[in-house]
Amino acid sequence: MFRKKRGPRLGLLAGLMVLGLASLGIANGLWSETLHINGTVTTGEVDAKWSGAICREFHPWPFDLNTSLPGEVEDKEVGSTTVAADPNNDQILNFTITNGYPSYSVDCEIEFVNSGSVPWVIRGWLIEGYDGAPNGALQPLTNCSFSSALLTLTCDELTVVVADGIGAQVEPGGRPEASSLRVHVEQPALEATTYQFSVWVCMAQWNETVNSDTCFAEAPTPEDG
Amino acid sequence: MLKKSLLSSGGIFVMLVLALASLGVTYGLWSETLHIDGTVNTGEVDVGFSGPLVGYGVEVNGVLMTWDYQSDAGADPAIVGNVSDPHGLLVGAVATAPQVKDLSTCTASPSKDPTSVSFPDNVNSVDDGNNLITVTVTNAYPSFHCVIAFDVTNFGTIPVKIHQPEIDLGATPVGLIDTDFGNCYIVDRQLEPGDSSENCTITIHFTNSDVNIFEESQYTFSVLVFAHQWNEEPGQ
Numbered sequence: 233m234f235r236k237k238r239g240p241r242l243g244l245l246a247g248l249m250v251l252g253l254a255s256l257g258i259a260n261g262l263w264s265e266t267l268h269i270n271g272t273v274t275t276g277e278v279d280a281k282w283s284g285a286i287c288r289e290f291h292p293w294p295f296d297l298n299t300s301l302p303g304e305v306e307d308k309e310v311g312s313t314t315v316a317a318d319p320n321n322d323q324i325l326n327f328t329i330t331n332g333y334p335s336y337s338v339d340c341e342i343e344f345v346n347s348g349s350v351p352w353v354i355r356g357w358l359i360e361g362y363d364g365a366p367n368g369a370l371q372p373l374t375n376c377s378f379s380s381a382l383l384t385l386t387c388d389e390l391t392v393v394v395a396d397g398i399g400a401q402v403e404p405g406g407r408p409e410a411s412s413l414r415v416h417v418e419q420p421a422l423e424a425t426t427y428q429f430s431v432w433v434c435m436a437q438w439n440e441t442v443n444s445d446t447c448f449a450e451a452p453t454p455e456d457g
Numbered sequence: 458m459l460k461k462s463l464l465s466s467g468g469i470f471v472m473l474v475l476a477l478a479s480l481g482v483t484y485g486l487w488s489e490t491l492h493i494d495g496t497v498n499t500g501e502v503d504v505g506f507s508g509p510l511v512g513y514g515v516e517v518n519g520v521l522m523t524w525d526y527q528s529d530a531g532a533d534p535a536i537v538g539n540v541s542d543p544h545g546l547l548v549g550a551v552a553t554a555p556q557v558k559d560l561s562t563c564t565a566s567p568s569k570d571p572t573s574v575s576f577p578d579n580v581n582s583v584d585d586g587n588n589l590i591t592v593t594v595t596n597a598y599p600s601f602h603c604v605i606a607f608d609v610t611n612f613g614t615i616p617v618k619i620h621q622p623e624i625d626l627g628a629t630p631v632g633l634i635d636t637d638f639g640n641c642y643i644v645d646r647q648l649e650p651g652d653s654s655e656n657c658t659i660t661i662h663f664t665n666s667d668v669n670i671f672e673e674s675q676y677t678f679s680v681l682v683f684a685h686q687w688n689e690e691p692g693q
Contacts, residue, residue: 279489332499392495417499426499451490452490
């Protein structure tokens with residue numbers, strides 16, 4: 233009875249001691265060296281800003297390179313259009329028509345530049361009309377519909393069209409082909425009234441292929457800073 | 458048991474990899490948007506009458522005798538109308554008036570007509586001009602003449618074209634109102650903002666030959682002057 237109990241205990245103890253000594257030997261016996269890599273990653277930036285715009289009136293609507301005539305009907309100076317980058321935010325372009333009237337048409341060449349350090353690709357355009365509550369002279373646009381295929385916003389009172397550029401890749405410091413913004417005042421527009429619309433263009437890093445919806449879902453707006 | 462634990466560990470591992478990968482897809486897109494803030498302010502089509510000027514007279518033995526509305530000499534004190542003449546027009550000349558002149562009156566009063574038809578509804582604009590002239594003639598008789606002269610002014614910010622007046626006589630017999638607008642501005646006269654047209658005149662007059670015009674009767678008429686934005690024609 234005494235032999236059986238002592239045998240396993242002693243053996244176990246011995247084994248543990250051996251393992252302990254062995255591990256100690258491993259810990260203290262290894263000659264080693266450590267190399268270190270100090271890593272710093274500075275990321276680039278996807279950035280863009282408006283760089284210029286110029287507008288020309290024309291008639292009749294719609295614009296046709298071969299048949300459209302410059303200026304207003306009878307060379308009059310009735311309506312006028314101004315466009316300029318917002319002085320406080322170069323990602324916002326302020327576009328204003330003054331004394332517009334039914335059939336007044338204007339075509340603006342709008343330019344933007346890759347002000348970041350990462351190439352980007354134009355992924356989509358979006359146009360929306362103000363359809364909120366009236367506020368003084370400001371009235372909502374009615375029955376608006378946006379066609380992403382034609383890049384056209386059609387409302388009873390206004391038609392807004394942007395030219396393409398989707399898919400164009402722009403290197404840092406580069407500019408895409410100038411885009412076009414065209415606006416036409418429709419007959420149902422009320423007199424002495426203000427209408428508002430917004431146009432957004434989305435660009436994304438060149439190495440990610442995304443559609444327009446994804447681009448707009450992910451991108452910050454200029455108002456976000 | 459070992460197999461089961463291996464499978465569950467492997468499964469958890471794969472799930473973790475997939476989860477991390479999906480996180481990378483959702484938040485990895487670098488993108489930017491530019492914004493165009495667009496505003497369209499529309500102008501206004503607004504026209505109104507200037508004047509009117511009123512003059513009247515009577516044929517005496519076939520000779521038209523008229524009164525200068527600006528003069529008290531022979532003037533009928535019942536004359537009501539715009540006594541200023543922005544265009545230097547005088548209707549007729551001062552003459553010795555027959556005794557019967559004081560029995561009739563002809564008035565033309567300008568005002569704003571709230572029922573005036575305009576398109577679209579001017580919910581935001583103010584109608585600056587007088588768009589109604591109310592003409593009232595009392596005690597008219599054969600050979601009595603009443604001449605109303607008016608012009609049209611563009612009070613808006615958009616050039617307009619004005620049509621010549623159109624008369625609707627209704628049940629009134631032809632002959633009471635002179636429908637010949639020869640002495641009027643040209644057809645489709647174009648007015649820039651602030652401009653006024655030449656004068657146009659309406660003559661109320663009938664003779665003894667107009668047998669359908671009876672004594673002690675009332676006749677009404679209306680005249681419309683249509684104006685529209687210069688770059689569009691009605692029906693376009």
